[in-house]
Amino acid sequence: MTHQxxxxxxxxxxxxxxxxxxxxxxxxxxxxxxxxAQKSVRVESGQPREALAAAIREEGYEVLA
Structure with missing residues (x-):
């Protein structure tokens, strides 16, 4: 599954x-x-979107969308 x-x-x-x-x-x-430059992170993963967003937030980055 692709997450943006x-x-x-x-x-x-x-x-x-x-x-x-x-x-x-x-x-x-x-x-x-x-x-x-586009503030874009594209992830191909079977993990739930919120789990991926939480991992990014834990590194100290703000997930806007």
Whole structure:
């Protein structure tokens, strides 16, 4: 299942890595694509959307949508 998130606060490669790592800890098989300029995080995962959003929030980023 594909989930699209708008994430506020990603400013560098380290931020992208932190978001990716948080998602992969929840689902090691997840495919993560990040477009920092668009504040976009696209995730291919069987995990529930809210669980993925919670993992991103736990890293300190705001999930807007």
């Amino acid at each position: 998130f708008t994430v506020e606060g990603m400013t560098c490669g380290h931020c992208e890595a932190a978001v990716t790592r948080a998602i992969k800890q929840l689902d090691a098989a997840a495919q993560v694509s990040i477009d920092r």
